[in-house]
Structure formats: C-alpha cells, structure tokens
Amino acid sequence: MNATIPRVVIVGAGFGGLEAARKLAKLPVQVTVIDRKNHHTFQPLLYQVATAGISPGEIAAPIRWILRGRKNVEVLLADVQGFDLERRKVLCPDLAISYDYLIVAAGAGHSYFGHDEWEPMAPGLKTIEDALEIRRRVLLAFELAEKAKLAGEPELPLNFVIVGAGPTGVELAGTLAEIANNVLKHEFASIDPSRTKIILLEGGPRVLPAYAPDLSESAVRQLEHLGVEVRTSALVTNIEPGAVWIGSERIPASVVLWAAGVQASTLGKQLDAPLDRAGRVMVNRDLSVPGHPEVFVVGDLASLKDEHGNLLPGVAPVALQEGRATADNIKRDLQQQPRKDFHYFDKGSLATIGRAAAIAQRGRIHISGYFAWLAWLFVHVFFLIGFRNRIIVLIQWAWSYLTYERGARLITGKTDLPGWQGIEDESGEPALQKTR
Amino acid sequence: MNATIPRVVIVGAGFGGLEAARKLAKLPVQVTVIDRKNHHTFQPLLYQVATAGISPGEIAAPIRWILRGRKNVEVLLADVQGFDLERRKVLCPDLAISYDYLIVAAGAGHSYFGHDEWEPMAPGLKTIEDALEIRRRVLLAFELAEKAKLAGEPELPLNFVIVGAGPTGVELAGTLAEIANNVLKHEFASIDPSRTKIILLEGGPRVLPAYAPDLSESAVRQLEHLGVEVRTSALVTNIEPGAVWIGSERIPASVVLWAAGVQASTLGKQLDAPLDRAGRVMVNRDLSVPGHPEVFVVGDLASLKDEHGNLLPGVAPVALQEGRATADNIKRDLQQQPRKDFHYFDKGSLATIGRAAAIAQRGRIHISGYFAWLAWLFVHVFFLIGFRNRIIVLIQWAWSYLTYERGARLITGKTDLPGWQGIEDESGEPALQKTR
Numbered sequence: 001m002n003a004t005i006p007r008v009v010i011v012g013a014g015f016g017g018l019e020a021a022r023k024l025a026k027l028p029v030q031v032t033v034i035d036r037k038n039h040h041t042f043q044p045l046l047y048q049v050a051t052a053g054i055s056p057g058e059i060a061a062p063i064r065w066i067l068r069g070r071k072n073v074e075v076l077l078a079d080v081q082g083f084d085l086e087r088r089k090v091l092c093p094d095l096a097i098s099y100d101y102l103i104v105a106a107g108a109g110h111s112y113f114g115h116d117e118w119e120p121m122a123p124g125l126k127t128i129e130d131a132l133e134i135r136r137r138v139l140l141a142f143e144l145a146e147k148a149k150l151a152g153e154p155e156l157p158l159n160f161v162i163v164g165a166g167p168t169g170v171e172l173a174g175t176l177a178e179i180a181n182n183v184l185k186h187e188f189a190s191i192d193p194s195r196t197k198i199i200l201l202e203g204g205p206r207v208l209p210a211y212a213p214d215l216s217e218s219a220v221r222q223l224e225h226l227g228v229e230v231r232t233s234a235l236v237t238n239i240e241p242g243a244v245w246i247g248s249e250r251i252p253a254s255v256v257l258w259a260a261g262v263q264a265s266t267l268g269k270q271l272d273a274p275l276d277r278a279g280r281v282m283v284n285r286d287l288s289v290p291g292h293p294e295v296f297v298v299g300d301l302a303s304l305k306d307e308h309g310n311l312l313p314g315v316a317p318v319a320l321q322e323g324r325a326t327a328d329n330i331k332r333d334l335q336q337q338p339r340k341d342f343h344y345f346d347k348g349s350l351a352t353i354g355r356a357a358a359i360a361q362r363g364r365i366h367i368s369g370y371f372a373w374l375a376w377l378f379v380h381v382f383f384l385i386g387f388r389n390r391i392i393v394l395i396q397w398a399w400s401y402l403t404y405e406r407g408a409r410l411i412t413g414k415t416d417l418p419g420w421q422g423i424e425d426e427s428g429e430p431a432l433q434k435t436r
Numbered sequence: 437m438n439a440t441i442p443r444v445v446i447v448g449a450g451f452g453g454l455e456a457a458r459k460l461a462k463l464p465v466q467v468t469v470i471d472r473k474n475h476h477t478f479q480p481l482l483y484q485v486a487t488a489g490i491s492p493g494e495i496a497a498p499i500r501w502i503l504r505g506r507k508n509v510e511v512l513l514a515d516v517q518g519f520d521l522e523r524r525k526v527l528c529p530d531l532a533i534s535y536d537y538l539i540v541a542a543g544a545g546h547s548y549f550g551h552d553e554w555e556p557m558a559p560g561l562k563t564i565e566d567a568l569e570i571r572r573r574v575l576l577a578f579e580l581a582e583k584a585k586l587a588g589e590p591e592l593p594l595n596f597v598i599v600g601a602g603p604t605g606v607e608l609a610g611t612l613a614e615i616a617n618n619v620l621k622h623e624f625a626s627i628d629p630s631r632t633k634i635i636l637l638e639g640g641p642r643v644l645p646a647y648a649p650d651l652s653e654s655a656v657r658q659l660e661h662l663g664v665e666v667r668t669s670a671l672v673t674n675i676e677p678g679a680v681w682i683g684s685e686r687i688p689a690s691v692v693l694w695a696a697g698v699q700a701s702t703l704g705k706q707l708d709a710p711l712d713r714a715g716r717v718m719v720n721r722d723l724s725v726p727g728h729p730e731v732f733v734v735g736d737l738a739s740l741k742d743e744h745g746n747l748l749p750g751v752a753p754v755a756l757q758e759g760r761a762t763a764d765n766i767k768r769d770l771q772q773q774p775r776k777d778f779h780y781f782d783k784g785s786l787a788t789i790g791r792a793a794a795i796a797q798r799g800r801i802h803i804s805g806y807f808a809w810l811a812w813l814f815v816h817v818f819f820l821i822g823f824r825n826r827i828i829v830l831i832q833w834a835w836s837y838l839t840y841e842r843g844a845r846l847i848t849g850k851t852d853l854p855g856w857q858g859i860e861d862e863s864g865e866p867a868l869q870k871t872r
Contacts, residue, residue, distance in 0.1 A: 032586075038579060038847040055491035057844035062575075064623040065845065074625035076586060077579040077847075095587045128848055139498075143474060143513040150468075150512060151531045187500040189510035392828060408493035409501065411474040411513075412564055 005030050006100035008330065009090050011080050011267065013040050013063045015316045016299030017105035019323030025070040027331055032097060034090065036079040038062055041128055042384055044316060045393075047168060049131035050257075051175040052139065052409040056128045058393050059384065080106070082270045085292060101294050101330055104267060104281075105323065108300040108314060111261030111278070118239040122256040125168055132412065134257060138176065139411050141254040142184060142193060149190035158196040161244045161253040163236050164260030165202035166210070167351045170219060172257055173200040174354030177226040183409075198228045199251060201244070203235040203260065208351055208359070210313055215359040218368040222357040236260075262314060264301045271295065276303040276311075285341040287326050296329075298322035304342065312344050316383070321345065350376040441466050442536035444766065445526050447516050447703065449476050449499045452735030452755035453541035459763030461506040463770065468533060470526065472515040474498055477564055478820055480752060481829075483604060485567035486693075487611040488575065488845040492564045494829050495820065516542070518706040521728060537730050537766055540703060540717075541759065544736035544750060547697030547714065554675040558692040561604055568848065570693060574612065575847050577690040578620060578629060585626035594632040597680045597689040599672050600696030601638035602646070603787045606655060608693055609636040610790030613662040619845075634664045635687060637680070639671040639696065644787055644795070646749055651795040654804040658793040672696075698750060700737045707731065712739040712747075721777035723762050732765075734758035740778065748780050752819070757781065786812040 006029050010017045013035040024031045042059040049056055064075045078092040083102070090097040110124035123133050138160065145156040160176050162169045180196035187193075200207070200223065206216040207223070207230060220230050231246075238245035244253050264279035273289045274282045280303035281289060287302060289295040299319035304312050312318045321344055329339040348362025350372065358372035367375070381394055442465050446453045449471040460467045478495040485492050500511045514528040519538070526533040546560035559569050574596065581592040596612050598605045616632035623629075636643070636659065642652040643659070643666060656666050667682075674681035680689050700715035709725045710718045716739035717725060723738060725731040735755035740748050748754045757780055765775040784798025786808065794809035796802070803811070817830055 038575060038845070055493035055844075056846055056848065057491035060846050062623075062845045064620075068623045071625075074582075074586060075623075076583055077576075078583060095583070128846065132848070139474060140513075146510075147512055147514060147531070150510060184500075187498075187504045187511075189507075392831065395828060395831070408491075409474070409498045410492055410496050410564065412492065412568070 006330075006334070007032065007098060008101040008103065009034065009097055009099040010103045010105060011035075011090060012105035012107055012265075012299070012301075013037075013066075013075075014043070014105055014107050014299055014319060016319035016323040017103065018063070018066060019320045020103050020105065020298065020327045021067055021073055021323075022070075023324055023327030024330065025067070025073050027327070027334065029072065029101075029330070029334070031070075031073040032076055032099075033063060033067065033073065034076045034078050034080055034092070034097070035063055036077070037127070038064070038077050039128070040066055043126070044380055045384070046125050046128075046131045047171040047175060049128065049408070050125055050134040050138075050172065051179060052135050053175070054393055054396050055408045056132065058396070060128055080267060082267070083295075085272060085295065088294070099294075101296070103296045103298060103323075103326055104271065104301060105297075105299045105319070106265035106267045106301050108262045108264045108278070108280075110258060111263035112258070113261050115239070118258070121239050121241060122163060122244075122258040124258040125172070134172075134255075135408075136411050136413055137255045138179075139409055142188065142191070143411070145191045145254075146188050155191075157252045157254055158191070158193070159199060159251065159253045160196065160255045160257070161199045161201060161251060162257045162259055163201050163244070164258065165200050165204075165207035165230070165232070166259060167208065169200060169202070169257075169259035170208060170223065171352055172259060173198050173228045173230075174223060174226050174352070174357060177223075177228050178354050181227060198226075199253075200228050200230045201234040201236060201246070202230070202232045205232055207232065211349065211351065211359060211361050212366055215361055215366050215368065219351070219353055219359050222353045222359075222369070226354050226357070262300070268297070268301050271297070273297075278303075286329055286339045287322055287342050288329075288339075296326045298326055306344055315349070317347060318344055350379060352376045442766075442770070443468065443534060444537040444539065445470065445533055445535035446539045446541060447471075447526060448541035448543055448701075448735070448737075449473075449502075449511075450479070450541055450543050450735055450755060451752045452759040453539065454499070454502060455756045455759030456539050456541070456734065456763045457503055457506075457509055457759075459760055460766065461503070461509050463763070463767055465508065465537075465766070465770070467506075467509040468512055468535075469499060469503065469509065470512045470514050470516055470528070470533070471499055472513070473563070474500070474513050475564070476502055479562070480816055481820070482561050482564075482567045483607040483611060485564065485844070486561055486570040486574075486608065487615060488571050489611070490829055490832050491844045492568065494832070496564055516703060518703070519731075521708060521731065524730070535730075537732070539732045539734060539759075539762055540707065540737060541733075541735045541755070542701035542703045542737050544698045544700045544714070544716075546694060547699035548694070549697050551675070554694070557675050557677060558599060558680075558694040560694040561608070570608075570691075571844075572847050572849055573691045574615075575845055578624065578627070579847070581627045581690075582624050591627075593688045593690055594627070594629070595635060595687065595689045596632065596691045596693070597635045597637060597687060598693045598695055599637050599680070600694065601636050601640075601643035601666070601668070602695060603644065605636060605638070605693075605695035606644060606659065607788055608695060609634050609664045609666075610659060610662050610788070610793060613659075613664050614790050617663060634662075635689075636664050636666045637670040637672060637682070638666070638668045641668055643668065647785065647787065647795060647797050648802055651797055651802050651804065655787070655789055655795050658789045658795075658804070662790050662793070698736070704733070704737050707733070709733075714739075722765055722775045723758055723778050724765075724775075732762045734762055742780055751785070753783060754780055786815060788812045 010033045039060040045059040048054045082091045112118045148156045162173045177198045180193045184193035244251045268281045281297045282303045287296045300314040325342045350360045352358040356370045356373045358376045360367040360372040446469045475496040481495040484490045503509050518527045548554045584592045598609045613634045616629045620629035680687045704717045717733045718739045723732045736750040761778045786796045788794040792806045792809045794812045796808040
C-alpha cells in the first residue's frame with residue numbers, strides 16, 4: 001500500500017517546518033524533513049549564546065531527537081539546491097527526493113543592502129556558528145585591550161557598534177552593556193570594562209519599529225539606563241576594519257554586529273512565483289505557491305498580508321501557525337475537503353532589552369520593564385524545545401541573574417580579530433614590552 | 437615599593453599553572469598567567485564533550501573568572517613562542533614579558549609517532565576544539581549512513597576505531613558504544629545505530645597499562661559488555677581515509693580517533709635542559725630547571741621520577757601538587773628558607789568506562805564497576821572548576837543517566853567528513869535518488 005501514501009517533503013527545520021512535521025506525523029503520509037544542519041536552533045535566544053549567557057547545546061536540539069518516535073517521519077541532513085517543480089523533486093548535490101507535497105520553510109538570512117563585502121567585518125546572528133563568532137569577537141576585544149594596556153600601549157577603544165535596532169539589535173545592545181558593566185568589571189587587572197561604549201545605530205526614525213511608539217520610547221529609556229548610546233535615523237554608509245561610517249562621520253568600532261536587514265532564502269527564486277523586495281515568496285491565502293497547489297511556503301520565506309494589509313512579521317509565532325495551517329490543509333486535501341485560508345492569530349509581541357528590562361504589546365495593552373521581562377522569560381523558556389534544556393536554561397538564568405555571571409565565556413577558534421591591529425606602537429618600558 | 441615585588445610569570449593555565457597562581461596570589465609577588473586560550477579546560481571530562489554528553493561551557497571556564505578578585509594576578513591571552521633565559525623574558529609574537537620567576541606549565545599534545553600526516557584523519561582529544569571536531573565526525577557518520585540508506589545505496593560501514601587504550605581511549609570507546617546502542621537507537625528511520633562497531637586498538641599487551649593487571653582485565657570485560665571490540669598488541673602501521681591498517685590487515689573505519697601518544701609542548705626545548713623521549717623537561721627534585729633555579733616546570737611538561745624510580749604520570753593530581761609545591765618553594769625563597777623537594781602523594785587512580793562502569797585503584801585496593809564509577813563521578817564533579825558548572829553537570833548527568841539522552845548532539849561547522857565518499861553508487865529507484 002506504500003505506493004499510495006503521499007510523500008511530504010519539508011525543507012527546513014525551523015519553527016514552521018518542525019510544526020508542520022509534527023502535525024503531519026499524525027496523518028497517513030510519509031514525511032521527510034531536510035535541513036542542512038542536524039539541529040533546530042531556537043533563534044529567539046541566539047543572542048544569549050552570542051553574549052556568553054548560555055551554551056549552544058541549550059538552545060539547539062537535534063532535529064532527529066525532536067521528531068523521534070514518529071514512524072512516518074524521516075530526517076535528512078542535506079543541502080537543498082533547488083527544485084524540479086514539474087517532476088516534483090527536491091534537488092540536493094548528490095540526490096533528488098520525490099514529493100507529492102512540498103513545504104518550503106527555508107527561512108531568511110542577512111541582507112547587507114548590496115554591501116556583502118561588509119559581512120566579514122559585521123557578522124549577523126542567524127545560526128549557532130554566527131553566535132559563536134560574535135561571542136569570540138566580543139570577548140577577544142576585551143582581551144586584546146587588556147594586552148595592549150599591560151604592554152603600556154595607548155588605550156584601545158572598546159566600542160561595540162550594533163547596526164539595526166530591531167529585536168535582535170536591541171537584545172544584543174542591552175546584554176553587551178550589562179556584560180561590560182557587571183560581568184567583566186572585576187576580572188581585568190588593567191582595563192576598565194565599564195568604559196566600553198555600546199552604540200546602537202538605527203537607520204529608521206525609531207527603535208523596535210514593529211512596536212507602538214510609546215514602547216519604542218520606553219525601550220530607548222531602558223537602553224540608555226543600561227548605558228547604551230542609541231542613535232536613530234543613522235544610516236550606515238560604509239564599514240571598514242575598525243570603523244563604521246555614517247555619511248562623513250567615522251565611528252571607531254572594535255566590534256561591529258549586524259542586525260539590520262533580512263534577506264529571504266534564495267530557494268524562493270526557484271519556485272516560479274513572484275517575490276517581494278526582501279525575496280519572500282508571495283503566496284496564496286492558503287500559503288500555496290501560485291500555480292502549484294502542491295507546494296507551500298511557510299515562515300520567514302513566505303510573504304503574506306493580514307486582513308489590514310500589513311505584512312506578517314518574520315517571527316516564530318507566525319511560522320508556527322503557518323506550519324500548522326499547512327499540515328491542516330494537506331489533511332483537508334486527503335479528506336477531499338476544501339482548503340482553508342490562513343489567518344494569523346496575534347497573541348502579542350515581546351522584546352527583551354536586558355536584565356529585568358523588556359517591552360510587551362498585546363493589542364492595546366502595552367507593558368514595559370520588569371513585568372514585561374517576566375512575561376518574556378516565561379514565554380521563551382516555555383517554548384524552548386526540549387524539557388531538559390528548559391530546566392538547565394532556567395537554572396543558568398537564575399544563577400546569572402543572582403550573581404551577574406555569564407558562564408559560557410569561551411573563546412574557541414582563532415584568537416585574532418579582523419580589523420584590529422591590537423597593539424599599534426610602543427611607549428615606556430613596562431614588564432610587558434612590545435617586540436615588533 | 438612595586439619595583440622590589442618579584443614578578444612570577446606562569447605559562448599555561450592548566451591544573452598546574454592555575455594551582456600555582458592561586459597559591460602565589462597570597463604572597464607578595466606580582467603574578468602574570470599567560471595562556472593561548474581564554475579558558476581553562478577540565479581535560480578529564482573532555483571526552484564527555486566529544487561524545488555530546490555535555491556542552492563545552494560546562495567543562496571550561498574563563499581563566500579570568502577562575503582567578504577573579506586576586507589583585508596581584510593578571511591574565512594575558514597570548515601565544516608564548518619561547519624564552520630569553522638570560523634576560524629573563526617570556527617571548528610572544530608581539531611582546532616580551534619580564535620575570536623574576538618563571539613557571540612553565542605548557543602541558544602536552546598528541547604524538548603520532550612520526551606520522552603527523554595521520555592527524556587530519558585521526559584527531560586527538562586535548563582541547564575544546566578537538567572535542568567539537570570529534571563530536572562533529574561521530575554524529576556526521578550516522579547522518580551520512582542514514583542518507584546513503586534512504587537513497588537506496590549499499591550500507592555504509594559504521595566502524596569507529598579508537599587508537600590507544602589509555603584512560604581517554606577507554607572512555608571514548610565505552611561512551612561511543614552507549615550512544616550507538618541506546619541514545620540513537622530510536623532516532624533513525626533507516627539505519628540501525630546499534631550495528632555500529634567500536635574497535636579499541638592498543639599497541640601494548642593490555643588496556644589501561646598504568647593500572648594493575650586485574651583491573652585491566654576487568655576493564656576489558658566491562659568494555660566487551662558494552663559491545664566494544666578490544667584488540668591488544670595491535671600496532672597501527674598506517675591510517676588512510678576510511679581505514680586503519682595493522683600490518684597487512686585493513687580495518688574499515690568511518691571515524692578514527694587518536695588516543696595513543698603524548699608529546700610534551702615544544703616550549704620544553706627552549707629551556708636549555710635535557711628532555712626525555714616524550715619531550716618532557718627533566719627537572720630537579722624541586723621542579724626547577726637544571727642551572728636555572730628561577731625557572732620551574734610543572735605538569736605534563738615535567739619529567740620526574742618518584743622514590744621507586746617510576747615516572748610520575750601526566751594526570752591532574754600530579755600537576756596540581758606540582759603547582760602547589762612550586763608556589764611553596766617560591767615562598768621559601770622569599771623567606772630565605774631552603775627549598776623542599778617535591779613528593780607526589782598518590783591518592784589513587786580512577787578510570788571510567790561508561791554508564792556505571794569504571795575501575796579504581798588505591799594502593800592495594802582495587803575496585804571495579806558501579807562503586808568505582810560512583811567514586812569517579814564524585815571526584816570529577818567535585819574538582820570541576822566553578823560551582824555553577826558542578827550543579828549543571830550533575831543535572832545533565834542525572835538526566836542522561838535516567839533517560840539515556842545526550843543533549844549536546846550538535847553538528848556545528850562543516851557537514852562533510854574527511855575520507856568519506858558518502859554515497860558511492862546507484863541502485864533501485866527509491867523516493868530519494870542519487871543524481872551524480
């Protein structure tokens with residue numbers, strides 16, 4: 001009877017892809033989940049890895065483990081290169097996978113607005129590898145400044161510039177300020193980590209533009225309270241090793257982090273469908289691709305407007321609900337019932353800023369500060385994939401909340417920093433001496 | 437008065453270097469700890485990271501954090517290249533550090549017995565980076581086997597070959613067997629992880645040669661009970677992609693791990709002192725270097741025999757006691773008292789084999805199995821650097837003991853495996869199809 005069981009291939013094991021797989025596991029279909037990583041990454045907490053609060057293993061879980069025990073689901077580690085829509089095949093470098101239904105949930109990466117040459121100097125934050133690279137750079141900047149100071153060199157600037165004041169940029173800025181002011185304060189013999197400058201640059205007129213204006217203002221106050229310098233309408237025009245330019249103004253930067261633009265996966269281009277400006281696939285109301293009812297797009301790669309004409313944001317709840325709706329529509333197909341249009345149910349939005357600092361918005365209810373942060377904590381730990389990880393993350397957070405410590409401050413990989421000369425010239429004759 | 441305070445430079449923040457720094461912090465000296473990593477690695481538990489049991493952050497802690505609050509201790513991230521013994525300087529690429537006392541605790545790496553070309557195919561386990569590379573290869577081997585099977589290809593072998601049956605080799609073999617038989621059993625749709633073969637090769641006549649013969653025999657029984665194939669007097673003569681050779685016998689290997697030889701840090705060569713065969717510095721009985729009473733060597737880099745003429749082993753307790761003894765001798769110098777010779781106090785040895793499997797030896801007391809494992813657990817968690825990590829590690833272990841789960845199974849970095857072609861030829865027409 002196997003020949004009659006429809007095969008659903010899901011590309012991408014983010015929130016949308018995993019949710020679809022979970023729901024489809026209960027139907028008489030064969031499901032194949034393909035991802036180029038072996039793990040699902042809980043992206044809302046990636047900034048905690050980048051800022052050394054928690055370890056990668058605590059916000060990432062093997063896809064196989066998440067989907068274990070579902071007999072009709074198989075998981076494949078492979079890099080999808082494209083699709084053969086006519087012959088209904090997903091194309092990987094060394095194999096092709098046939099489908100009856102295809103769900104493309106390939107997500108989005110960074111957009112450097114046509115300046116891809118900025119990427120090595122200003123890494124973004126989408127994967128575990130990105131987070132580890134940012135962690136490495138941030139921690140190294142302090143180490144190199146200490147080394148220069150111990151060698152009697154002129155003080156190196158400790159400027160962290162974050163480009164883009166959406167949720168990720170705000171989280172990074174707030175958390176880095178806390179690290180500089182609290183965590184590292186007592187650990188350096190020579191430099192004073194609290195002289196670190198955290199500069200948050202936003203090209204638009206306000207931070208967290210997806211939130212109501214009063215919450216944007218509250219977020220700025222909370223950021224400034226943490227010591228972050230917030231600059232809006234500050235459009236970055238160039239990034240070079242050690243500096244960011246805003247028009248003719250040069251801002252020295254030990255580390256630059258990119259949290260500005262989003263570019264949908266290039267797999268969208270292969271779906272014979274119209275794309276929006278960010279490369280997202282403009283899907284039908286049932287999330288299928290125009291002309292291909294057997295192909296769906298969910299999550300950050302899908303471009304769909306709500307009843308009020310607003311584009312649905314690229315956040316986890318949208319992806320989850322889209323994944324679920326797509327599984328439901330496949331079920332309706334199998335039962336020969338008509339499909340339903342997708343409607344996003346907005347449970348509200350939360351953005352964290354730092355220790356006990358956050359904003360929350362649900363309809364007309366706007367909350368700031370401690371209670372917003374508690375809500376954020378609850379929601380994020382609750383949705384964290386994997387029971388074990390939830391406990392560990394809670395303990396780690398309780399611990400770092402009480403002690404101001406961050407336990408995962410490891411520099412792994414190389415110990416040089418792109419664009420940093422480190423020690424630049426010589427002076428005095430201290431015990432540590434520059435030799436070249 | 438600063439000019440008269442002696443400056444002690446410690447190279448390496450392993451067990452020996454850190455212990456010396458802690459003791460010296462209480463004396464009227466200025467201490468500089470130099471390491472090329474920003475973190476101390478708890479090496480006895482590295483195999484747990486390599487086998488995905490715990491995350492790197494749980495067995496590594498920033499050196500600055502460990503030594504925080506000690507006003508006369510500074511920490512420097514730098515790569516020591518050598519020494520100017522005459523001018524009493526430690527030489528780094530871009531700076532030189534003066535010392536009155538020097539403690540070299542630079543440890544040891546792997547020896548491939550003159551076959552350094554084997555290293556890319558058979559990584560060893562000394563650093564966090566090593567552990568992550570081993571984890572990546574082990575997990576990838578299962579993923580690639582699953583992919584081949586799903587594509588209808590002939591089964592790929594799942595042979596893990598571990599070279600060297602000292603404590604690290606035995607730990608890796610036992611833990612890998614458990615993963616294959618328990619952890620991964622229910623997660624693959626096509627392959628059967630329990631058909632994995634774990635082969636432990638030892639060139640000498642018995643495993644764990646540092647232990648008594650009856651304990652070696654017990655270790656073999658415990659390993660075989662876990663499904664490990666143990667082969668002694670099996671000297672590896674060649675390693676090539678996908679295989680290990682023992683004379684004319686070719687053993688197919690998906691992953692090869694190296695736990696055989698130890699080679700002391702090359703910094704030993706720069707100390708104008710005789711070296712033993714493994715490159716260790718043959719120190720005086722007070723751990724100083726012949727002809728240089730102001731220079732000490734401690735830990736795996738030091739070569740010293742006990743009263744019975746046996747070389748002290750390269751284990752943490754030896755390094756710790758040597759670090760302490762060196763700090764004490766510097767104190768005696770400052771108080772113009774004669775130095776004391778170093779005597780190692782052997783509290784016994786422990787080697788773990790797997791879940792509730794271990795051996796322990798203290799003088800004539802030999803223990804095997806569950807109680808040895810409990811002792812091992814207690815000692816290792818107790819000595820783990822950092823209170824927070826101890827709790828987290830205990831919870832993780834309790835969790836994985838009860839559930840057979842291993843939480844840190846992330847493949848980060850590249851998703852190819854050296855020496856593995858993956859899918860080699862084509863057959864049938866399954867849903868997954870090889871395309872080239």
